[in-house]
Amino acid sequence: MNTVKADPAVQRALLDLAEIDAELSRATHRRRTLPELAEIAAAETALQARTDDQVSVRTALDDLDREVKRQEKEIDAVRAREDRDRSLLAKGGLPSKQLSELEHELETLQRRQNALEDDLLELMEQREAAEANTQHATVALEKAQEALADAQRRRDAVFADLESIEAKRAAERAALTPKFPEPLLALYDRVRQHRGIGAGLLKHRRCGACQLEIDRSAMARISAAAADDVVTCDECGAILVRTAESGL
Missing domain, CATH: 1.10.287 (Helix Hairpins)
Incomplete structure (x- = not known):
């Protein structure tokens, strides 16, 4: 399977998209409950x-x-x-x-x-x-x-x-999504539909989507990945957005 590529700054913008989608999901949940x-x-x-x-x-x-x-x-x-x-x-x-x-x-x-x-x-x-x-x-x-x-x-x-x-x-999402390349957005949306959260910040070796700590072997793989490689969490499949706080 080919690795999805995206500029690191574009990947970081996924966190904004994830925040928007999280609030939309909360609104939907509140409407039902x-x-x-x-x-x-x-x-x-x-x-x-x-x-x-x-x-x-x-x-x-x-x-x-x-x-x-x-x-x-x-x-x-x-x-x-x-x-x-x-x-x-x-x-x-x-x-x-x-x-x-x-x-x-x-x-x-x-x-x-x-x-x-x-x-x-x-x-x-x-x-x-x-x-x-x-x-x-x-x-x-x-x-x-x-x-x-x-x-x-x-x-x-x-x-x-x-x-x-x-x-x-929804307006913010519509304005934001054109900034993402189609393969990246498709991966994000697919994970979000199945898992609920499409992307999370990798912070101190912990996935920001599922909140689980990432093991050493997975961290080694992520550390070795190129900056424009899109990496995912082995546990929940969410895209891991890497920053200086990621502990790499």
């Missing part, structure tokens, strides 16, 4: 639960409203029948049998009305409780909506910052 993302997912689940609760309590309230109206309608019908019977009694002149029947019916109607009114009172108490539940559910729903909106705002603010960083760094 942002705590607000998990918070939003939890808030969405909570919001759906609060929405379901509100639908449930509103349905119960609507059912009670219908039952109250039905009960009130039935009471009105009983009262109307009672008023009719009392009107007939007030006119007088009724046969004794019909009079007795009317009096019996009035007693029955009164008992029926009392029972219906008791039932209505119980329904109204149930409705009052259901209305309170609806109000509580509405407040809980509003809080869930606010929590979700707050998490989304914070996520969007971080994303806006990340987009600014990414745009700035």
